[in-house]
Amino acid sequence: MSATIISAPPARSAFVDRELHAGNGYVMLGIGLALIAVSCWLADTGFVVGHSLVRAWIALPAIICAIAVLKGLVVLQPNESLVCLLFGSYVGTEHRPGFWWINPFQFQAENLAPSGDIGEWPA
Numbered sequence: 001m002s003a004t005i006i007s008a009p010p011a012r013s014a015f016v017d018r019e020l021h022a023g024n025g026y027v028m029l030g031i032g033l034a035l036i037a038v039s040c041w042l043a044d045t046g047f048v049v050g051h052s053l054v055r056a057w058i059a060l061p062a063i064i065c066a067i068a069v070l071k072g073l074v075v076l077q078p079n080e081s082l083v084c085l086l087f088g089s090y091v092g093t094e095h096r097p098g099f100w101w102i103n104p105f106q107f108q109a110e111n112l113a114p115s116g117d118i119g120e121w122p123a
Contacts, residue, residue, distance in 0.1 A: 020084055021093030025099035027074050032073075035066035072104035085107040 039062035046056030075098075076082055082094040084106040091106055102108070 003109035017095075018090070018092040019083065020094040020102065022082075022094050022096075022100035022102050024073075025075075025101045028069055029099075032066050032069040035062055035069060039063040039066060048096060068104050069101075072101045074100050074102060074108065076100065085109070 039059040040061065041058035042055045046053055046059060074082060074094075076094060076096065078097045080097065080098075081104070084091040084093070084102060086106045088104070091103075094100060094102070
């Protein structure tokens, strides 16, 4: 008789959700709107006759920062999740409903509601 070697099935990697530390969306909305107001004021006063254009040039980075801050605002409804990736690596998942701010440079895969089949991506 010959002995038959039974090998175990290949181990599947366990994937564990990491909590995404999202910030308060209302605070960041206020900061973004304040940056827009300050940059508009800087641009307006920078073009007054007799002043240097330094204020107008400072307004450009301020408006870019304001756009970046406002781009990170997300709204999650009940039973929705937000998965974030930064340069292709998993950062975390936000499950709590509400108005949140996340890093605007992260890729956001939104509306991941539970589906019938594992691995099925919602349409």
